[in-house]
Amino acid sequence: MRQRLSVAEYTRGILAGDRTLLGRAITVIESKLAEDKVLATEILQSILPMTGKALRIGITGVPGVGKSTFIETFGQYLTSSGKRVAVLAIDPSSKKSGGSILGDKTRMENLAHSPHAFIRPSATGLSLGGVARSTRETILLCEAAGYDIILVETVGVGQSETLVKGMTDFFLLLMLAGAGDELQGIKRGIMEMVDSIAINKADGTNQQAAALAVNEYQNALHHLPGSSSGFVPKVIACSALEGSGIDAIWQMIQEYEVLTRENGFFAKNRQFQNLDWLHDHIRQNLEDQFYGNAKVKAKLSASEEEVREGQVLPATAAQQLINLFLGKH
Amino acid sequence: MRQRLSVAEYTRGILAGDRTLLGRAITVIESKLAEDKVLATEILQSILPMTGKALRIGITGVPGVGKSTFIETFGQYLTSSGKRVAVLAIDPSSKKSGGSILGDKTRMENLAHSPHAFIRPSATGLSLGGVARSTRETILLCEAAGYDIILVETVGVGQSETLVKGMTDFFLLLMLAGAGDELQGIKRGIMEMVDSIAINKADGTNQQAAALAVNEYQNALHHLPGSSSGFVPKVIACSALEGSGIDAIWQMIQEYEVLTRENGFFAKNRQFQNLDWLHDHIRQNLEDQFYGNAKVKAKLSASEEEVREGQVLPATAAQQLINLFLGKH
Numbered sequence: 014m015r016q017r018l019s020v021a022e023y024t025r026g027i028l029a030g031d032r033t034l035l036g037r038a039i040t041v042i043e044s045k046l047a048e049d050k051v052l053a054t055e056i057l058q059s060i061l062p063m064t065g066k067a068l069r070i071g072i073t074g075v076p077g078v079g080k081s082t083f084i085e086t087f088g089q090y091l092t093s094s095g096k097r098v099a100v101l102a103i104d105p106s107s108k109k110s111g112g113s114i115l116g117d118k119t120r121m122e123n124l125a126h127s128p129h130a131f132i133r134p135s136a137t138g139l140s141l142g143g144v145a146r147s148t149r150e151t152i153l154l155c156e157a158a159g160y161d162i163i164l165v166e167t168v169g170v171g172q173s174e175t176l177v178k179g180m181t182d183f184f185l186l187l188m189l190a191g192a193g194d195e196l197q198g199i200k201r202g203i204m205e206m207v208d209s210i211a212i213n214k215a216d217g218t219n220q221q222a223a224a225l226a227v228n229e230y231q232n233a234l235h236h237l238p239g240s241s242s243g244f245v246p247k248v249i250a251c252s253a254l255e256g257s258g259i260d261a262i263w264q265m266i267q268e269y270e271v272l273t274r275e276n277g278f279f280a281k282n283r284q285f286q287n288l289d290w291l292h293d294h295i296r297q298n299l300e301d302q303f304y305g306n307a308k309v310k311a312k313l314s315a316s317e318e319e320v321r322e323g324q325v326l327p328a329t330a331a332q333q334l335i336n337l338f339l340g341k342h
Numbered sequence: 343m344r345q346r347l348s349v350a351e352y353t354r355g356i357l358a359g360d361r362t363l364l365g366r367a368i369t370v371i372e373s374k375l376a377e378d379k380v381l382a383t384e385i386l387q388s389i390l391p392m393t394g395k396a397l398r399i400g401i402t403g404v405p406g407v408g409k410s411t412f413i414e415t416f417g418q419y420l421t422s423s424g425k426r427v428a429v430l431a432i433d434p435s436s437k438k439s440g441g442s443i444l445g446d447k448t449r450m451e452n453l454a455h456s457p458h459a460f461i462r463p464s465a466t467g468l469s470l471g472g473v474a475r476s477t478r479e480t481i482l483l484c485e486a487a488g489y490d491i492i493l494v495e496t497v498g499v500g501q502s503e504t505l506v507k508g509m510t511d512f513f514l515l516l517m518l519a520g521a522g523d524e525l526q527g528i529k530r531g532i533m534e535m536v537d538s539i540a541i542n543k544a545d546g547t548n549q550q551a552a553a554l555a556v557n558e559y560q561n562a563l564h565h566l567p568g569s570s571s572g573f574v575p576k577v578i579a580c581s582a583l584e585g586s587g588i589d590a591i592w593q594m595i596q597e598y599e600v601l602t603r604e605n606g607f608f609a610k611n612r613q614f615q616n617l618d619w620l621h622d623h624i625r626q627n628l629e630d631q632f633y634g635n636a637k638v639k640a641k642l643s644a645s646e647e648e649v650r651e652g653q654v655l656p657a658t659a660a661q662q663l664i665n666l667f668l669g670k671h
Binding site: 054057058061064065146150254283284287288290292293294295296299300301303316317320321322323324325326327328329330331332334335339 | 385394578612650655660664
């Protein structure tokens with residue numbers, strides 16, 4: 014294990030935009046070691062006043078939709094217009110496979126080599142909730158390091174979209190023009206969750222189908238209840254491969270930001286996300302303390318056995334264990 | 343509020359199969375009052391040795407698929423063959439609408455009037471997790487009251503299917519033969535969760551489409567990973583309206599029960615469900631104690647405010663509150 018630095022060294026490095034130190038600070042945040050958790054909190058505390066200034070954009074879409082190409086093209090578009098871009102990922106499969114999205118840096122080789130971009134694969138070895146918590150904290154570190162745009166990538170599996178939605182300002186769904194069954198594979202809830210849709214691979218012989226898909230999805234979105242952001246979701250065709258439509262997407266996101274900053278939704282949404290994040294931490298911390306408690310540990314297997322065999326009610330066993338935990342009798 | 347009886351009176355009534363007392367005991371279980379919670383636990387403790395003997399069947403399907411007609415026909419089929427049937431519901435919408443499934447008893451009028459059936463609408467005013475906990479306990483009460491078959495109905499919204507899957511032995515998905523887009527509206531995960539599929543409304547001019555749908559879904563199921571139950575999921579056409587296919591469905595469920603009792607999955611699955619239920623209670627009980635704690639209550643709004651405004655990290659605020667809760671400094 015690499016040696017840890019002091020809080021001041023991490024902080025100075027992050028604020029100076031040192032990507033190596035930023036990466037090492039993220040490793041501290043992702044660590045499960047108790048001493049790293051203390052260090053992580055101290056680093057985050059010290060950079061907290063310098064956070065919150067980036068625009069946080071979530072990007073989702075099923076495998077094959079061209080997410081990495083899109084992020085590479087979109088990221089380069091942004092860096093070439095003077096923005097600094099950080100790319101993070103929430104990947105429910107990373108626990109098993111050791112990182113399937115963003116794991117392969119060659120997938121975004123050009124962006125990865127830009128001095129204005131920072132790419133970090135999804136943490137491995139953590140639960141999905143743990144990945145989400147560390148990604149939220151990584152966003153703060155990247156903001157302190159001066160990144161203007163944070164892209165958080167995910168795939169449409171399990172709860173990952175809800176988690177990304179809960180930590181970003183704008184949520185973009187990438188889709189393809191298909192053969193009549195475009196809605197397949199997309200969970201119903203996702204359409205209601207996104208701020209806009211990009212129809213990717215609108216190039217070559219696929220352009221006409223893409224134009225049709227734009228209309229189709231625009232109609233579908235119109236039938237959904239209006240978003241509390243006040244923004245009317247748009248559908249835009251693009252080709253990440255050829256670079257077309259990328260400017261229109263960025264323009265739309267900027268319009269969203271202007272509108273929601275003016276109507277107050279932008280700030281309100283972040284406040285709501287912060288509260289949500291607090292209660293998530295409370296939940297997780299309570300469970301950590303409970304399952305880490307020596308008295309609980311000594312009794313848990315016996316209680317589980319009784320409950321498993323149907324001899325004791327789950328509610329009763331839970332109450333007994335919690336009384337032990339809280340020192341009640 | 344109606345007067346409560348003693349534990350012995352509830353227990354005697356339930357074991358005697360008294361439906362009025364069973365219903366009143368369920369009301370105690372669904373109550374949020376602290377004294378009712380104590381009473382509920384005592385009732386459940388006293389009937390616990392008489393539980394576990396029923397076959398628990400989960401039934402799901404989108405609105406319009408004919409769930410109530412199916413349950414009425416299936417329930418009458420079972421009662422006419424000497425079974426006692428209880429019908430419960432987990433309804434994520436009941437909080438808002440005051441009970442949308444099973445709320446209207448006239449929907450299952452014939453079954454509701456059978457002396458061998460007991461129909462209980464979904465609890466209202468509870469969270470989805472709360473409804474799930476009370477439904478699990480209601481299953482135990484119904485078993486102690488002598489019901490042989492427990493049908494738990496739900497609609498395909500949110501987490502309700504996962505919850506029903508987590509408390510039943512067999513999970514049936516109702517579908518319709520459609521016009522090429524049969525998979526639409528069905529979340530991908532559900533197909534992997536069900537033990538079998540019934541294609542309802544296979545009557546009149548719809549019979550040929552139903553036969554095609556049976557083949558189509560049978561193929562779809564074959565492409566999914568095999569279930570750990572060892573049972574090969576089946577697709578059966580039926581008409582709840584005309585009563586056709588109902589015997590085939592019951593036969594299949596019986597085959598499932600014989601197979602999984604023999605290969606040990608039936609018992610293992612229930613043990614797993616009990617454990618899961620324990621940890622759900624632990625989680626909920628911890629949160630109840632935390633948010634009900636006087637010191638936490640006194641500090642929470644101030645902490646929320648600091649977190650909302652981004653002045654304090656969620657992790658830090660959570661730790662402070664939990665230290666207060668646990669009496670640490």
